[in-house]
Amino acid sequence: MQRKLVLIVVDGMTPAAFERAVESGRAPALSFLAEHGEYRRATSVFPSLTPVCLTSIATGAGPGVHHIPSLVWWNRQERRIVEYGSSFAALRAAGLSQSLLDPIFNMNARHLSRDAVTVYEALEDAGLVTAAVNITCYRGKNRYSPTLPGMHRAAYGPRRFFFYGLFESDRTGAPFAVRSRRGGSVDAYAAATGRWLVTRDGFDFLAYYLSGFDFASHAAGPDGAAAGLALKQCDAAIGALFEAAGGPDEFLDRYAVMLLSDHGQTPVERVARLEERFQDVAGEVVVTASNRAAQVYLLPGARVDAAELARRLDGFPAVEVTLRRDGDDVVARRDGADAPVEKLDQPDAAWRARSALANPNAGELLVSAAEGWELADLGGRHHAGGGSHGSLIVGDSLVPLVTVGLSGEPRRITDVAPAVLEHFGVPVPASMETLAGVG
Numbered sequence: 001m002q003r004k005l006v007l008i009v010v011d012g013m014t015p016a017a018f019e020r021a022v023e024s025g026r027a028p029a030l031s032f033l034a035e036h037g038e039y040r041r042a043t044s045v046f047p048s049l050t051p052v053c054l055t056s057i058a059t060g061a062g063p064g065v066h067h068i069p070s071l072v073w074w075n076r077q078e079r080r081i082v083e084y085g086s087s088f089a090a091l092r093a094a095g096l097s098q099s100l101l102d103p104i105f106n107m108n109a110r111h112l113s114r115d116a117v118t119v120y121e122a123l124e125d126a127g128l129v130t131a132a133v134n135i136t137c138y139r140g141k142n143r144y145s146p147t148l149p150g151m152h153r154a155a156y157g158p159r160r161f162f163f164y165g166l167f168e169s170d171r172t173g174a175p176f177a178v179r180s181r182r183g184g185s186v187d188a189y190a191a192a193t194g195r196w197l198v199t200r201d202g203f204d205f206l207a208y209y210l211s212g213f214d215f216a217s218h219a220a221g222p223d224g225a226a227a228g229l230a231l232k233q234c235d236a237a238i239g240a241l242f243e244a245a246g247g248p249d250e251f252l253d254r255y256a257v258m259l260l261s262d263h264g265q266t267p268v269e270r271v272a273r274l275e276e277r278f279q280d281v282a283g284e285v286v287v288t289a290s291n292r293a294a295q296v297y298l299l300p301g302a303r304v305d306a307a308e309l310a311r312r313l314d315g316f317p318a319v320e321v322t323l324r325r326d327g328d329d330v331v332a333r334r335d336g337a338d339a340p341v342e343k344l345d346q347p348d349a350a351w352r353a354r355s356a357l358a359n360p361n362a363g364e365l366l367v368s369a370a371e372g373w374e375l376a377d378l379g380g381r382h383h384a385g386g387g388s389h390g391s392l393i394v395g396d397s398l399v400p401l402v403t404v405g406l407s408g409e410p411r412r413i414t415d416v417a418p419a420v421l422e423h424f425g426v427p428v429p430a431s432m433e434t435l436a437g438v439g
Contacts, residue, residue: 012214089379
C-alpha cells in the first residue's frame with residue numbers, strides 16, 4: 001500500500017534561496033527533506049503569477065487548459081476587469097466588492113474551466129480523502145459555508161478544507177489567519193491546521209500552501225527574504241508537520257512528500273506604466289498589468305491589431321518580449337523584430353507561451369517584463385526596491401522541487417498533479433499535461 005502524500009508549496013522561493021538554506025543549515029526541515037529526497041529545478045508556467053501557477057499545480061495543466069490567465073485580466077463576457085489581489089489599491093480600482101468575490105469564490109466556481117480536473121476531484125472520485133490548506137485553487141465536491149457572519153455564499157472544496165479561516169471543514173483551534181501577515185500569521189494558521197491534520201492522520205493527500213516567503217520577498221527581495229525571518233517561519237511551518245507525526249523520521253514513515261515553489265522571484269528597481277503606450281487607443285484596448293507580466297486586450301471594433309500593439313512597445317525599456325498569435329503560429333517580438341516563439345531562449349518558453357495564448361481568457365498580446373522592471377498595477381502600486389515575478393526570464397521561471405518516496409522526474413509544475421495520481425494508482429485525466437504531451 002502506498003504511503004499517504006503531502007504536497008508542500010512554498011510561494012516564491014527561488015532555487016538559489018532553497019539551496020542556500022539547505023547548505024547553511026538555517027532551515028532544518030527543508031534540509032531534512034533535501035537529504036532524504038531527490039532534488040531538481042523545475043519550470044513554472046507563464047505568466048509566472050500565483051493564481052496561474054497554483055491552478056497549474058492543482059490541475060496538472062497550463063493556462064490553455066485551466067483558463068486562469070493572470071493575476072488581473074479582462075473578462076470579455078462580463079466586460080469587466082478581474083483582479084485577484086495585486087494590491088489593495090488595485091482591488092479598489094477594479095471595484096472592491098466584486099474583487100473580493102473573484103479570488104475567494106469566482107476563480108474556482110466560474111473562471112476555472114470545467115474541462116480541467118483538480119487533483120482533489122480525481123483522488124476523491126477514486127475514494128481517497130484529500131485536504132487543502134490555504135491554496136487558492138481548491139475546487140472539490142464538498143460544500144462549505146463561510147465562517148464569517150453575514151456571508152452566505154458557499155464554496156466547494158476537498159473533504160478537509162481550510163482557507164484562511166474563512167472556510168473550515170473542521171474546528172482546529174488555529175489562530176486567526178490574517179491578523180498580521182507581516183508577522184507571519186498566515187503561515188502560523190497553516191502550521192496549526194497542518195499539525196491538527198497530521199496528528200489525526202486525517203487525509204490521504206494534503207496540499208499545504210505557505211505564502212509568507214513570497215510576501216517577504218516582495219518587500220525585501222528574494223535575497224532579503226532568504227536571509228530574514230520569512231525563511232525561519234516557513235521552515236517552522238514545515239517542522240510543525242514533523243512534530244505532529246512524532247518527528248521527521250516518523251513523518252517520512254507515514255508520508256511521501258513533494259515540495260516545490262510555484263514560481264521564482266527577481267529583484268526589481270524600476271517601474272513603468274504600460275498603459276502609457278496605448279493612451280491614444282484607450283477606448284479600443286484594455287491593459288491589465290501587474291508584477292512582471294501584462295495582457296493587452298482588443299475591444300470589439302478596435303482599429304489596431306495585435307501586431308500593431310506589439311510594435312508600440314518597441315524600444316520600451318520595461319518590456320523584454322511580447323507574444324501574440326498569427327494563425328496557428330506564435331510570434332515573439334523582441335528588440336524590434338518578430339521571430340517564431342521557438343527562438344526564445346528562456347526556460348521552456350515555447351510551450352509556456354503557446355499554453356498562455358491558448359487560454360480563451362488571455363489578451364491578444366502578452367507582455368513579459370525586462371530584467372529589473374515591474375509593471376505598475378491598476379492602483380499604481382509596485383514592488384520597486386523589493387522582488388517580483390511573472391515574466392519568462394530564468395529567475396521568475398525556475399522553482400526548487402524535492403520528491404521523497406515518489407517515482408518519476410517532474411520537470412514542470414504541471415507534472416505535480418499527474419505524479420500525485422500515479423503515486424496512488426489513480427488514472428491521469430486527459431486534461432492533465434505532461435512533458436510528453438497531453439494526457
